[in-house]
Amino acid sequence: MADYQIINPYSGEPIEAYEFHTREQVAEAIEALVAARKTQQATPAFERSNILLKLAQLLLENKEDLAQLVMQETSKTINDSRVEIDRAYNTALASAMEARSINGEALDSDAYPPMREKIGVVLWKPLGTVLCITPFNFPINIALHKIGPAFAAGNTILFKPGPQNKRSAERLVALCYAAGMDRSVLKMLIPDIDATRYAVSHPEIQAINFTGGTAAANAIAADAGYKKMLFELGGNDPLIVMPDADLDAAVNATINQRFATAGQRCTAAKRLFVHTAVFDAFAEKLVAATARLKVGNPAEEDTFIGPLIHTAAADEVEARISAAVNAGAKVLFGHKREGNILWPTILDNVADDAELVAEETFGPVVPLRKFDDEAELIPLINNSPFGLQAGVFTQNLALAKRLYNQLDVGLLAVNDGPGFRAEHFPFGGVKESGVGREGVRYAIREMSYQKTLVI
Numbered sequence: 484m485a486d487y488q489i490i491n492p493y494s495g496e497p498i499e500a501y502e503f504h505t506r507e508q509v510a511e512a513i514e515a516l517v518a519a520r521k522t523q524q525a526t527p528a529f530e531r532s533n534i535l536l537k538l539a540q541l542l543l544e545n546k547e548d549l550a551q552l553v554m555q556e557t558s559k560t561i562n563d564s565r566v567e568i569d570r571a572y573n574t575a576l577a578s579a580m581e582a583r584s585i586n587g588e589a590l591d592s593d594a595y596p597p598m599r600e601k602i603g604v605v606l607w608k609p610l611g612t613v614l615c616i617t618p619f620n621f622p623i624n625i626a627l628h629k630i631g632p633a634f635a636a637g638n639t640i641l642f643k644p645g646p647q648n649k650r651s652a653e654r655l656v657a658l659c660y661a662a663g664m665d666r667s668v669l670k671m672l673i674p675d676i677d678a679t680r681y682a683v684s685h686p687e688i689q690a691i692n693f694t695g696g697t698a699a700a701n702a703i704a705a706d707a708g709y710k711k712m713l714f715e716l717g718g719n720d721p722l723i724v725m726p727d728a729d730l731d732a733a734v735n736a737t738i739n740q741r742f743a744t745a746g747q748r749c750t751a752a753k754r755l756f757v758h759t760a761v762f763d764a765f766a767e768k769l770v771a772a773t774a775r776l777k778v779g780n781p782a783e784e785d786t787f788i789g790p791l792i793h794t795a796a797a798d799e800v801e802a803r804i805s806a807a808v809n810a811g812a813k814v815l816f817g818h819k820r821e822g823n824i825l826w827p828t829i830l831d832n833v834a835d836d837a838e839l840v841a842e843e844t845f846g847p848v849v850p851l852r853k854f855d856d857e858a859e860l861i862p863l864i865n866n867s868p869f870g871l872q873a874g875v876f877t878q879n880l881a882l883a884k885r886l887y888n889q890l891d892v893g894l895l896a897v898n899d900g901p902g903f904r905a906e907h908f909p910f911g912g913v914k915e916s917g918v919g920r921e922g923v924r925y926a927i928r929e930m931s932y933q934k935t936l937v938i
């Protein structure tokens with residue numbers, strides 16, 4: 484029997500069965516990637532940039548095929564899948580642009596005594612070989628956020644996608660090769676956990692660029708030893724609606740940033756804090772807009788919400804909703820299931836310590852939480868172990884600045900939701916949401932070191 488079976492989350496049909504790569508194959512690949520550092524050293528920045536530019540073009544040319552692959556293996560709707568490829572194009576393009584401008588700085592030694600009349604020239608150099616580990620939910624764009632900057636910086640790359648994403652990942656790697664990346668500098672393997680742990684702890688891996696959940700991150704951190712780590716982890720991101728908010732815009736952001744991708748997004752609006760003064764009006768508009776969403780087959784053009792990634796994920800989210808309801812939460816919409824599909828669900832009166840809101844819930848459910856003043860809001864949000872992004876709808880810039888200063892997050896979006904992301908902006912969280920920053924220029928630095936020449 485094969486080690487892994489890719490199942491279509493919507494139809495339940497098997498897509499492909501395969502064997503995981505072994506420890507020996509991991510060792511061989513790393514040895515080859517170490518040798519290939521010479522190839523990268525001989526590839527100047529302008530050439531790396533041109534390859535990434537070509538990759539961006541190829542992503543656009545192959546957009547529909549890639550979107551279909553993502554849709555089949557994740558059951559993200561076809562439109563969400565297309566949006567992901569558009570984003571990946573931007574990520575590749577930004578990687579191409581940044582590859583040409585990895586500039587350092589010059590320092591004057593005589594800023595401090597004694598006088599030595601030296602100049603320090605500081606440049607960024609590649610770390611060597613980077614292990615990139617990605618999750619199931621954005622298999623192309625998250626992979627691009629790792630491969631693009633790692634390649635731009637001049638590293639060789641071992642790419643380990645989520646097991647469900649073998650086919651889209653293979654296609655992405657084929658496009659990287661077609662764009663001109665030497666086969667020796669980028670290798671993709673899907674080993675089992677034991678062989679992945681071997682790669683994580685391997686002394687010739689200089690950095691681990693990981694996106695995924697806390698449990699895997701803890702295991703990687705324990706295995707890695709002295710390696711650079713860029714971790715993009717979970718979130719329990721708040722969207723705040725103030726009394727002066729544009730309620731229609733806030734509803735729109737909630738729909739797009741909580742129900743798209745069936746809520747399986749790190750930066751999804753997972754907790755809604757709505758001021759008492761506008762709570763009823765907001766809830767009414769949100770329920771009405773949610774009732775218009777089409778739920779079902781992700782292949783149909785107008786479907787907005789498809790299934791969760793697998794039955795265990797749907798079971799977990801459904802159980803959290805049921806537990807919250809049994810403890811007194813009121814269902815304003817949804818709470819219905821069919822196969823792996825969970826209907827978009829809106830709840831009121833969820834207890835602050837319910838698992839549904841205290842943990843990261845990866846599904847299409849909006850818990851609405853009333854609040855009366857700012858002072859009450861900050862600890863409610865900061866009490867989470869996560870701190871990824873936040874959004875606030877308000878016309879009050881002074882309030883927005885106070886929230887920016889007080890919330891433990893990596894980004895606060897004003898008049899937008901926590902799901903805001905521009906691929907070239909710094910991206911990452913604080914606390915258990917991660918370490919380091921993605922966003923192409925910042926990721927390049929995470930996967931480089933500063934080397935100084937004194938003359």
Ligand SMILES: NC(=O)c1ccc[n+]([C@@H]2O[C@H](COP(=O)([O-])OP(=O)(O)OC[C@H]3O[C@@H](n4cnc5c(N)ncnc54)[C@H](O)[C@@H]3O)[C@@H](O)[C@H]2O)c1
Nearest residue numbers: 617618619644645679694695696699702715716717718749
């Ligand atoms: N902050 C971000 O940028 C971001 C983006 C997307 C997803 N996520 C997070 O990812 C999670 C969902 O994705 P998932 O279910 O695929 O995550 P996951 O942690 O289960 O898996 C992520 C990857 O890690 C691998 N992995 C698992 N255990 C490992 C171990 N012990 N050692 C090495 N690798 C291991 C998996 O095979 C997979 O490739 C959520 O928590 C979500 O918030 C974060």
Ligand SMILES: O=CCS(=O)(=O)O
Nearest residue numbers: 620621748749750904
């Ligand atoms: O899962 C989150 C990745 S992103 O869409 O916020 O980049």
